[in-house]
Amino acid sequence: MYFNFCGSNSNKKKFFLINIPLFPLKLVLLPYEKLPLHIFEPRYKKMISNSLDHGDPFGIVLRNQNEIHSIGCSVEITKVFKKYPNGEYDLMVQxxxxxxxLKTDRKMDTIFGEIDYIESPMPIKDKELIKLQESYLKVLIRFGKEINIERHLDFNISYQFIKKIQLPLRLKKKILEIPSENERVAFIQNIFNNILSDSSENNNTINNFIPEA
Known part of the structure; x- marks a missing residue:
């Protein structure tokens, strides 16, 4: 679902609400996923400065022309690679x-959203977890990724298994919109099955993905 930058989504039930600045980008960011960014617009330089200095939260949300998606992802700045004299940043967020x-509003040039957080998923059940782990490791091996098996076997949430895999926007958007962890696990398992069953050399779905904002 999309709505205009300054609109409301009255069908959402309100629980604990807060207002945070939103960073619209032409991508979907999911929990656990890392994203390198170059920040150069004045409004976003201020947003990043406030987050670094005061711990103010902000969120990344999918942009489609003059609309934004109704689901976004809060982020944490995990590393600042460089701060430029003009206030620009190279940084990593997760x-x-x-x-x-639920509702958006503009304050100066920045879009703020009234949000409620979606409950975090519970760990995947043993049988489904083992199956997903096996497929995930096979995908990494297929694309020649170095594997620390012990670290990867600690994964037990669906989002962890796709945080390093570049997927088409339409698939990431679908994953974003799936409300059930069981459905999301089944969907990701199907993605892995399709990757492993495709014998073509052009099935290059694992790459570095570095957008500039």
Whole structure:
């Protein structure tokens, strides 16, 4: 679901609500996923400065022309690679928690969203977890990724298994919108099955993905 930058989504039930600045990008960021960014616009330089200095939260949300998606992801700044004299930043952020956007408003040039956080998923059950782990490791091996098996076997949330895999936007958007962890696990398992069954050399779905904002 999309709505205009300054609109409301009255169908969402309100629980604990907060207002945070939103960073619309032409991508989907999911929990656990890391994203390198170059920040150069004045409004976003201020947003990053406030987050670094005061711990103010902000969220990344999918942008489609003059609309934004109704679900976004809060982020944590995990590393600042460089701060330029003009206030620009090179940094790394990581997705934390998904949220529903209930209403948006503009303050100066920045879009703020009234949000409520979506409950974090519970760990995957043993049988489904083992199956997903096996497929995930096979995908990494297929694409020649170095594997620390012990670290990867600690994964037990669906989002962890796709945080290093570049997927088409339409698939990431679908994953973003799936409300059930069981359904999400089944969907990701199907993605892995399709990757492993495709014998073509052009099935290059694992790459570095560095957008500039």
């Amino acid at each position: 997705g934390k928690d998904l949220f529903n956007i």
